[in-house]
Amino acid sequence: MTLCEQTQVHELPGNVSYAQGSAMNVPYATAFHALFHRAHGEAGESVLVHGASGGVGIACVQLARARGMTVIGTAGTEKGRRMVAEQGAHHVLDHTAPGYIGDVVKLTGGQGVDVILEMLANVNLQKDFDALAMRGRVAVIGNRGAIEFNPRLAMNKNAAILGVALFHASPAQLAGIHSALVEGLRNGTLQPVIHQELPLAQAPRAHEAVLENGHHGKIVLVP
Amino acid sequence: MTLCEQTQVHELPGNVSYAQGSAMNVPYATAFHALFHRAHGEAGESVLVHGASGGVGIACVQLARARGMTVIGTAGTEKGRRMVAEQGAHHVLDHTAPGYIGDVVKLTGGQGVDVILEMLANVNLQKDFDALAMRGRVAVIGNRGAIEFNPRLAMNKNAAILGVALFHASPAQLAGIHSALVEGLRNGTLQPVIHQELPLAQAPRAHEAVLENGHHGKIVLVP
Numbered sequence: 293m294t295l296c297e298q299t300q301v302h303e304l305p306g307n308v309s310y311a312q313g314s315a316m317n318v319p320y321a322t323a324f325h326a327l328f329h330r331a332h333g334e335a336g337e338s339v340l341v342h343g344a345s346g347g348v349g350i351a352c353v354q355l356a357r358a359r360g361m362t363v364i365g366t367a368g369t370e371k372g373r374r375m376v377a378e379q380g381a382h383h384v385l386d387h388t389a390p391g392y393i394g395d396v397v398k399l400t401g402g403q404g405v406d407v408i409l410e411m412l413a414n415v416n417l418q419k420d421f422d423a424l425a426m427r428g429r430v431a432v433i434g435n436r437g438a439i440e441f442n443p444r445l446a447m448n449k450n451a452a453i454l455g456v457a458l459f460h461a462s463p464a465q466l467a468g469i470h471s472a473l474v475e476g477l478r479n480g481t482l483q484p485v486i487h488q489e490l491p492l493a494q495a496p497r498a499h500e501a502v503l504e505n506g507h508h509g510k511i512v513l514v515p
Numbered sequence: 516m517t518l519c520e521q522t523q524v525h526e527l528p529g530n531v532s533y534a535q536g537s538a539m540n541v542p543y544a545t546a547f548h549a550l551f552h553r554a555h556g557e558a559g560e561s562v563l564v565h566g567a568s569g570g571v572g573i574a575c576v577q578l579a580r581a582r583g584m585t586v587i588g589t590a591g592t593e594k595g596r597r598m599v600a601e602q603g604a605h606h607v608l609d610h611t612a613p614g615y616i617g618d619v620v621k622l623t624g625g626q627g628v629d630v631i632l633e634m635l636a637n638v639n640l641q642k643d644f645d646a647l648a649m650r651g652r653v654a655v656i657g658n659r660g661a662i663e664f665n666p667r668l669a670m671n672k673n674a675a676i677l678g679v680a681l682f683h684a685s686p687a688q689l690a691g692i693h694s695a696l697v698e699g700l701r702n703g704t705l706q707p708v709i710h711q712e713l714p715l716a717q718a719p720r721a722h723e724a725v726l727e728n729g730h731h732g733k734i735v736l737v738p
Contacts, residue, residue, distance in 0.1 A: 426683055432669055435665070438663050438664060438665040439663070440663055440664075443640055443658040443678070448680060450683035452678070454669070454675045455673055456673065457671060460672070
């Protein structure tokens, strides 16, 4: 048995599977918080999802596309890029290719993107500013260490670096997030990608599978 | 003769000297843009002016105090700290003293400050996060190089690093800035500190004086 606050329980629309519903909270809620509460992404703006084939990345692509943003997604494998395109990115780039930051600038007519959703800030933060528009915002969703960084890059563009921690979203923000996510499930704009469903007894296998490279989508344990 | 756009000309209230008026644009406009447009400082919030005895720092202290914020200012000299207190800071600290960041936290009842106005990001950015409240904002106004920085610090507190360049303020923001600054001059909450007035013929001497340590306030050239 699980005891929940009323605010933690949300309706699962009839067109959505249990597995898909279970894949919503952390990735989709994090993506929404980053994109709309922190970076204030607006319809008509452009967004670079820097690492778009992971759980949060897919959620970012679907949410940004549905809001009317121009979406550029990156992935490091051919399979990942195919998936990012299928999930609705207008443009897909390979972040292991030299010169891909220049391609981001070209795709935005030389302006740079308004928003960057960054999944690996310790690698990308400094070069993100080459791809960023004046008054742009970099939302830091993922990070694995320190980076040598020149704060003048942010000054020169009146730009913002925004840390994202869903854990610190306010109760009002959480209520807004889940209202929007339920509506997105209902109207079909949000479609969590399920890689695999495994019985609870195979939880150890799920731990291994989640660490394997080259899979995309969530692994869901079912009773 | 100087040719100006109509939007670049602002009324100088009768209670303000020509020298004071000439000291408003860049420092006060930058401080306003940083504090209110970029960091969204609110009455009742706390602000650390990290380097408060310089031109922009003094403007930050006066603007934040007048808005109803709790102001903590730092300076590296006794003379500077006395001046920061005279300009309206509620608390004044020595940023050359070990442990002063801990003092900032104590002064805010253990919460940290809501806003930091940072004049030397390449030295302070990493440690600023020890002084920052949850959902805090660091506005980077001054910087002289790169710094090793861990983006997770911003994530952990849902915090923001906001580059500040007055040059990129929008026309609407500039109009707002100057309306507010003229009003602040008129009601006496903004009082530019003039260190020295020199005749235009002594411009070379002014260049030397501005580089000398230990003076506070602007040097104004008069016809």
